[in-house]
Structure formats: structure tokens, C-alpha cells
Amino acid sequence: MQFQAQIQIHLRPSVLDPAGVAVQSSLHQLGHTQVQQVRIGKHIQLQLEAPDAETAQKRVGELCDQLLANPVIETYAIRVEPVGS
């Protein structure tokens, strides 16, 4: 069964986010001063074959731990759905 996975990877709240700080100051310079707490992370989409959603979720978690995320400074959230749902 084919599954579509959506993975959000962000720096841990305790880790400084230089990209977020830079974007926030640019937005303020453009006049959007009401924008606060800008944090920038990665959003990864992928498809994978798996017998069921639980296995797909587990496998995507393994992918994150092995390659996609750095558990020391990042957290990740995974959403898995059957393709075509």
C-alpha cells in the first residue's frame, strides 16, 4: 500500500534560529511589525510502500532519526496518509 508522508522538522525552541531572526527583521523593515516569533524549518513530503499506516509511520520515524532530522537540535512531526485519500 502506498502512503504519503508529511514531515515537519524544526529547531528545538531552546536553539537560536538565525534564519527566523533574519526573516523577522526583514518583515519588520517591510512594515509588518505585528509579526513575532518567526521560526523556519523544513517540510518534507515523500511516498513509501508499507503494509499499513502504523508501519509507515514507524518507518518514517526511522528515516527521520537516521537521516532527515538531527535529534540533538531538531524536533519532527510526522503525518502519514494513504495515497489518494
Add this chain to the structure above:
Amino acid sequence: MQFQAQIQIHLRPSVLDPAGVAVQSSLHQLGHTQVQQVRIGKHIQLQLEAPDAETAQKRVGELCDQLLANPVIETYAIRVEPVGS
């Protein structure tokens, strides 16, 4: 009223995603050959002050058009929720 915005920015499907291709081949080398169609984009979180959700959504759309996304090669999806909901 404070709103939390979640913005997903991805390259248009017609645009080659070199980062996605690189990650996919690394995953295959690690033995995850059942993983396909890896696409990597940005996930931006921010907070902003707005009178209501509709205005907040509209303002975040303006931020995307002005600075956060490149409409020529990227698409974006916005989700806005009151802070603390």
C-alpha cells in the same frame, strides 16, 4: 487578537528539486528503497496580531507574496489558528 500561522512552501511540481533528489538517493543507499518522490520545502511558523482569522490569513498571504515565497517557482499553503487554541 494573537494568531499562530503555519506556512508550507514547496517548489512547484514542475520545478526540479535537487535537495529532494539528493535525500532520496541517500535514503536508497541506506536501504530505504521503498521511499519515492521526496520533495523538500520550508515550514515557517510565526505569530501575528490581527482583529480576526480572515484578516490574519490575508496578511500572511501578503507576507508570502512579498518575502517568504517566490511565486514564480514556489507554491504555499497557510494555516492560521488563534494562539492557545
